[in-house]
Amino acid sequence: MNKLGIALVGHSFMGAVHSQAWRTVGRVFDLPVRPEMVVLCGRRKEAAQAAADRFGWAESTDDWKSVLLRDDIHVVDICTPGDSHAEIAVHALEAGKHVLCEKPLANSVTEAVSMQEAADRARRNGIQSMVGFNYRRVPALALARSLVASGRIGQVRHVRASYLQDWLVDPDSPLTWRLQAERAGSGALGDLGAHLVDLAHFLLDEEIVSVSGTVETFVAERPLPDDPARTGPVTVDDAALFTARFRDGALGTFEATRYATGRKNGLRIEVNGSAGSLAFDFESMNELHFHDAAEPADTAGFRRILATEPQHPYLEAWYPPGHVLGYEHTFAHELRDFVTAIAERSAPAPDFTAGLRVQRVLDAVQRSAAHHSRWIPVGEAQR
Template sequence: MSIRVGMIGYQFMGRAHSIAYRNIPFYFKNTTRPVLQTLCGRNSQNVSRAASEMGWSSSETEWEKMIQREDIDLIDIVSPNHTHAEIAIAAAEAGKHVICEKPLATTLEDAKRMLEAVEKAGVMHMVCHNYRFAPAIQLAKKMIEEGQLGKIYHIRAVYLQDWLIDPSAPVTWRLQKERTGSGALGDIGSHIIDLARFLVSEISEVSGLLETFIKERPSAAENTDEKELVTVDDASIFTTKFENGALGVFEASRFATGNRNGNRIEINGEKGSIRWDLENMNHLHVYLENDSAELQGFRTINCTGEVYPYGENYWPPGHILGYEHTFINLIKTMMDSIKNKTLEVPNFKDGYLNQLVIHAVEESHRLKKWVKLSDYIN
């Protein structure tokens, strides 16, 4: 069996998804084979070249046309955030399975419409919170589900980058609210929200603060000296209560100098704790309260080799995986979802619930008070 894919977009995320499609048959035997059918982009010449470089059989310039094609089973949306809703809903209506980059949408309303569309159409869907698929995170999930950490008291997570500290960095689409929805909060904050939701429980209340440190920047447009407004947050900090009673502390920033890609999470439970850092993503740090008193300490576990999640598909112990393998595992999961007709996570429901947190943080910021997530569900 094979799944024919049409993908819209071919920048950073397009490359990450493409390498995943390419390599799934290599790492996973007897799996459903993705076919890199068509790559879609607005500029005919560019998309054609990208298709050739990344191994796509053909290219297309109109996504509306692509989603109607009979030789496409799965639509993969890696275009800017403001385009997600329209494409995903149309694809679902055309009976296609859908993979969509995160954040699912630029508004809570759109996220809800997208979820309703895929559910109505009965297609398989997935939102690309790829970090769930790091083997170390999968091990953490397993440990928490098995109760190895006991009742969870604390979640603290940061996603820290520093690519905006230079005031001369221009206003790209990622800094424009109408195209991206939110800034650090939606782009990277959504990843740590997802990890917390995945590993622990749903968030019930939040108190948030958004900040734009540098409010005007050079325009990305050519031939102009004018400054443009930055309309999204450079950084967001928020505290939360979880439904299970745990406390959460979150921070997403593009101004955390020296932090290139610092997605870090620590979870403390009554019986143990885990720590993880994306920049050393192969290692999980685990503390177990029931170790003998004088031998208690965080263990640094190299989650490679066959005893670990996905380990038998890769290399022997100590031969580490990289960033792209999180996508390989994610898209492998989507292949299984389609093959087995079982909805896997993270899907659009996760995308919607993630957007609900983002929305609540923004509302909390606006109102300068704690807000309940339940107030925004209708």
């Protein structure tokens, strides 16, 4: 079996999760090529080496550009904050490396466009790219998409999506990079809202065409991480709310916040259609709730599908029914699909075009918010 050499850039939360997925994917799934965990890249040499040891990478480096020159590296997996995505991804693609890039694709539409263009050019040479919207790989949500695609939901009327966390409720929580626009691009909008937008696109296989949005920063100043006695300005949104129209007329409500006290990772999405409905909450990620309107009224009801049957997406490789999966498994699924696409020379999804599409929606939300929430078509301000 051929080997696929992997370089990982970044070793914080996402780097750790991707490492676990790289260690696992080939042990569980039948892959057409064998991924090799070759090198981990970080900004500081010692930290990178320690992470490589811990996470199981053969080598480490503090110079990500050097890995682009190596013949034994075929894939660059980007797990850094959003402000470096464009630079790394474009360079890697131009060097002929397949790229997996964490979401959101970039911090701005301009960056995202450059990435999408680089991905397009690379694809002509058989080089693939994908954005890390891992929630597409929750088995329950992959099942949800297949139910929509097969017509079980009918014409979609409503999408109701919220991503609720609560780690900023305390006003003394520090001003990390996630709260600084120059590093993170935006706040809850890009971090959480991006997932919701991609999921909605995924489930409906249809795009958002216009939005009316609101963003809010509840706590304007927070303590500096390195000097808690001083504060600095929060330059991203704490919460983002928007209403959306989909191409075929469905209406969506979206809410992303870090102030939903008691909600830890409450990514929820409900879809109502003329033939049925679907409901999901990540905090119970193994469950999909499905209402089939074709049922007689006296036995109809939302059924709780425990998406752990061998028939369910990705489950053929895992455990017997009811032996539930967790958050990290979505990344193993993502890598299975990415690696398989590379081997089969097909385009993985979501690609950078899909990532750019999400970026345009987020951008439209911000522009709408800046214009009293007026409805704004997505993509109005092109390139």
